[in-house]
Amino acid sequence: MNQTGGVKTDRLDAIRSHLYANGFSTIQDLADAVGASLATVRRDLQVLEQDGAIDRVHGGARIAEGSSVELAFQEREKRHLSAKRSIANAAYEKLLPRTAIFLDAGTTVLQLARLIRINPMPLRIFTNGLIVAQEFLNIPHLEVVLLGGHLRSENASLVGPQAEAMLETIWFDQLFLGASAISPDGAIYSVDSAEASLNRRMLARSANGYVLADSSKFGTMATYKVAPLNAAKLITDKGLAPQWRAELANFGVDTTYAELGAKE
Missing domain, CATH: 1.10.10.10 (Winged helix-like DNA-binding domain superfamily/Winged helix DNA-binding domain)
Structure with missing residues (x-):
């Protein structure tokens, strides 16, 4: 150049x-x-x-805000950081020691991974996120398994047929899943078709799925539908608009509202 x-x-x-x-x-x-x-x-x-x-x-x-063009992971990670950390705190409280969990490659889930690193408990952790997996290097009490597959650089994630095939042999007690967008039709959407497909398999292979999505994701659109929001439980922040709270009740979504911390 x-x-x-x-x-x-x-x-x-x-x-x-x-x-x-x-x-x-x-x-x-x-x-x-x-x-x-x-x-x-x-x-x-x-x-x-x-x-x-x-x-x-x-x-x-x-x-x-509603664009399907994915921002660089490092820059997306900084957005709405206070809300993401509040959601991660609420998600951490739901963890059960000596269980198998899956952490996807989303930036809010990354905040949960950092809490686990700081306060580890005996867990078997599966992930398709390279940055998530790196958080657990040399941390005691954790057994960590990284899915194989095609590297999706935009999200530092592994996706594709190999990753989906590996999921078919595993069962998780809990899944913690991020979302690119929560659309007005009450569904989870992704900007990438391979990631959307893999997310659907994650939901199918978990006993309890949790979607971690801050309030800025609601009412936005991305290209590829993952699943109805009521296919999992939701953890979001208390900044969510009242009309969306009413919609979640109408959709029958089991929702936890995390207290917002101090602004970044």
């Missing part, structure tokens, strides 16, 4: 980082943040919008 291209890439990354940290921002705010002209920022926003990373609105831009 030439130097000019490198500068543009750095500027696009800086714009996205600013929007992640600050939410909706005016074009002037973004220009000040990245040290570029208004005309340059407008061109950059057009590129980011075409990539599906942002939505341009009157006078500025925001991150594309």
